[in-house]
Amino acid sequence: MGVTFKVYNDILIVNLKGELDxxxxxxxxxxxxxxxxxxxxxxxxxxxxxxNFMDSSGVGMLIGRYKSFQKIGGKVGAVNLGKQxxxxxxxxxxxxxxxCYNDEIEASEKM
Numbered sequence: 738m739g740v741t742f743k744v745y746n747d748i749l750i751v752n753l754k755g756e757l758d759x760x761x762x763x764x765x766x767x768x769x770x771x772x773x774x775x776x777x778x779x780x781x782x783x784x785x786x787x788x789n790f791m792d793s794s795g796v797g798m799l800i801g802r803y804k805s806f807q808k809i810g811g812k813v814g815a816v817n818l819g820k821q822x823x824x825x826x827x828x829x830x831x832x833x834x835x836x837c838y839n840d841e842i843e844a845s846e847k848m
Contacts, residue, residue: 753787
């Protein structure tokens with residue numbers, strides 16, 4: 738379980754790993770807040786490549802980030818959705834508000 742950050746062009750990429758449950762969602766929010774205090778971004782891309790489980794806490798975290806970025810004219814996207822995460826996106830309606838991309842290159846071109 739964990740979260741790491743990398744910058745690609747002008748996008749902050751949030752690499753998630755493990756299970757995105759209540760505990761992990763809280764950690765992601767805390768680490769992301771710390772990172773964003775040091776450097777400002779208008780685009781954030783969540784990478785789900787190494788996420789094997791996500792529940793409603795993960796959905797809530799994503800919606801919260803979407804709303805806060807929308808207020809500053811920013812954009813939120815997602816990449817590398819596995820089967821389980823894709824299903825959660827479908828059920829929760831996240832696909833309606835958070836665009837998904839095939840990779841970081843496509844995200845940087847379209848975000």
